[in-house]
Amino acid sequence: TMPDLIQQSLCIFGTGDLGRSLGHRLFQSGYRVVYGSRRPDSCGPVPQGAQVLNHAEAAQSSRIIFLCINREHYSFLQALAPQLNGKVLVDVSNNPEKDMFPEANAVYLQRLLPEAYVVKALNTLSAWGLQNGPSDANRQTFICGDSAEAKQAVSEVCTRLGLLVLDRGGVGASRELEDFPLQLFPMWKLPMRIAVGLSGAFFFYLLIRDVIYTYVYEGKDVSFRILVSLANKVFPIVSLIMLALCYLPGVMAALLQLHRGTKYRRFPDWLDRWMLCRKQMGLVALALASLHVLYTLIIPIRYYVRYRIGALKNQTTEFFNILAWRTDSYYSMGVLGFALFILLGITSLPSVSNALSWREFSFIQSKLGYVTLFLCTLHGYLYGWDKFLHLYSYKWYTLPGYMLSLVVPTVVLGLKLLLLLPCVDRRLTRIRRGWEHTPQDPSVQKLLI
Numbered sequence: 001t002m003p004d005l006i007q008q009s010l011c012i013f014g015t016g017d018l019g020r021s022l023g024h025r026l027f028q029s030g031y032r033v034v035y036g037s038r039r040p041d042s043c044g045p046v047p048q049g050a051q052v053l054n055h056a057e058a059a060q061s062s063r064i065i066f067l068c069i070n071r072e073h074y075s076f077l078q079a080l081a082p083q084l085n086g087k088v089l090v091d092v093s094n095n096p097e098k099d100m101f102p103e104a105n106a107v108y109l110q111r112l113l114p115e116a117y118v119v120k121a122l123n124t125l126s127a128w129g130l131q132n133g134p135s136d137a138n139r140q141t142f143i144c145g146d147s148a149e150a151k152q153a154v155s156e157v158c159t160r161l162g163l164l165v166l167d168r169g170g171v172g173a174s175r176e177l178e179d180f181p182l183q184l185f186p187m188w189k190l191p192m193r194i195a196v197g198l199s200g201a202f203f204f205y206l207l208i209r210d211v212i213y214t215y216v217y218e219g220k221d222v223s224f225r226i227l228v229s230l231a232n233k234v235f236p237i238v239s240l241i242m243l244a245l246c247y248l249p250g251v252m253a254a255l256l257q258l259h260r261g262t263k264y265r266r267f268p269d270w271l272d273r274w275m276l277c278r279k280q281m282g283l284v285a286l287a288l289a290s291l292h293v294l295y296t297l298i299i300p301i302r303y304y305v306r307y308r309i310g311a312l313k314n315q316t317t318e319f320f321n322i323l324a325w326r327t328d329s330y331y332s333m334g335v336l337g338f339a340l341f342i343l344l345g346i347t348s349l350p351s352v353s354n355a356l357s358w359r360e361f362s363f364i365q366s367k368l369g370y371v372t373l374f375l376c377t378l379h380g381y382l383y384g385w386d387k388f389l390h391l392y393s394y395k396w397y398t399l400p401g402y403m404l405s406l407v408v409p410t411v412v413l414g415l416k417l418l419l420l421l422p423c424v425d426r427r428l429t430r431i432r433r434g435w436e437h438t439p440q441d442p443s444v445q446k447l448l449i
């Protein structure tokens with residue numbers, strides 16, 4: 001029943017942005033809020049019904065005290081030690097930059113007040129989010145601290161606020177928690193860098209081959225091709241390479257396990273990091289593939305293309321059956337590949353993947369993923385058809401872009417085929433179920449003991 005809850009009061013130090021929003025939410029959740037402030041009589045507006053006292057008095061009102069104060073000012077708390085000993089101090093602070101201070105804020109606070117129970121929580125929320133009700137990113141909070149009982153008390157309050165509490169362990173984890181809000185799309189960094197790097201490299205490569213070469217040898221200015229023709233080469237090339245890069249780490253991990261003969265050993269860090277951003281890598285590749293589709297759809301309305309069609313109007317040309325087959329086959333592979341690619345993208349969205357069982361998810365992401373890669377690679381090969389036989393393909397002895405884009409996907413598909421060989425597959429299954437390992441390996445023995 002409610003009465004005991006209404007009686008429970010919580011204390012907040014600091015009447016700034018976060019202090020006010022937090023107090024507002026606590027009040028809405030049925031708590032009595034008492035603020036501790038340097039200037040209890042002249043502080044800014046606080047939620048109605050809240051009391052504002054000086055720090056020492058306010059501290060008496062509650063066992064839990066939320067410190068909505070910047071870390072730089074924590075030192076004044078030392079003088080309040082007699083009032084704060086034995087209290088649960090909730091550190092919500094963040095720093096504007098990484099590694100500004102030698103120790104984490106919560107660790108520093110615990111050092112200032114060794115007799116208090118420091119709990120790190122709520123720092124990944126924003127004052128704005130607290131005030132405006134929960135959105136997805138504001139629905140969970142990480143929490144850490146050395147006292148299980150203090151953490152429990154803070155967790156109860158957080159749960160009442162409608163937050164999902166994720167325990168991260170002792171106060172030593174606070175550095176990690178304080179770094180969270182400073183991250184900007186951490187998982188997207190590597191894929192975006194790869195996309196930008198590859199796009200830039202292929203753009204200049206194709207600029208030299210298509211535009212500069214034509215200018216040097218034929219004296220013709222075809223620089224207008226940069227905007228559509230060149231873009232419609234760069235995007236599919238980078239997209240196909242990145243799609244293959246989604247599946248390369250998985251294949252490499254399997255090969256590594258086969259080579260080591262055990263799964264009880266960590267992968268190198270770079271492989272771990274690569275595996276963790278596969279989803280983002282795939283979504284960037286999907287975005288580029290979509291651009292390729294759009295650029296292809298506008299081809300018929302381009303002035304240059306209409307001009308060429310008009311110029312050919314009065315010539316009667318022969319119908320080549322083989323050419324019809326060639327174009328239709330690579331278009332159809334492209335359409336099917338793109339459709340599956342979209343399916344992969346949709347099932348990687350959290351709301352969709354949460355509705356799938358692990359088995360369904362891995363079926364789509366792995367089996368259908370390889371089919372997608374296969375279709376898109378085939379699309380590339382069919383686009384080339386027999387062009388590799390013609391000398392004009394190799395301007396200045398350089399390969400056309402699409403040929404370069406086929407290297408990584410071909411390697412990945414080849415290695416995957418190798419892994420599908422029954423004998424290899426059987427051995428990998430045994431290793432992954434933990435039935436097989438090399439006992440003389442010291443790191444395995446350590447794990448088994």
Ligand SMILES: NC(=O)C1=CN([C@@H]2O[C@H](COP(=O)(O)OP(=O)(O)OC[C@H]3O[C@@H](n4cnc5c(N)ncnc54)[C@H](OP(=O)(O)O)[C@@H]3O)[C@@H](O)[C@H]2O)C=CC1
Pocket residue numbers: 013014015016017018019036037038039043067068069070071073076092093094095122123124125126127128
């Ligand atoms: N704003 C946000 O969205 C979030 C903030 N945080 C963290 O919460 C803490 C507070 O942030 P925020 O509310 O935005 O900051 P504000 O600057 O708005 O408020 C800080 C409050 O601290 C008190 N204060 C200021 N100087 C001193 C001092 N020398 N000695 C004692 N108390 C002082 C003041 O309260 P008074 O005048 O009543 O004494 C002041 O209102 C920070 O550590 C921040 O990292 C964490 C997550 C989100």
Ligand SMILES: [Cu+2]
Pocket residue numbers: 236292334379
């Ligand atoms: Cu294509």
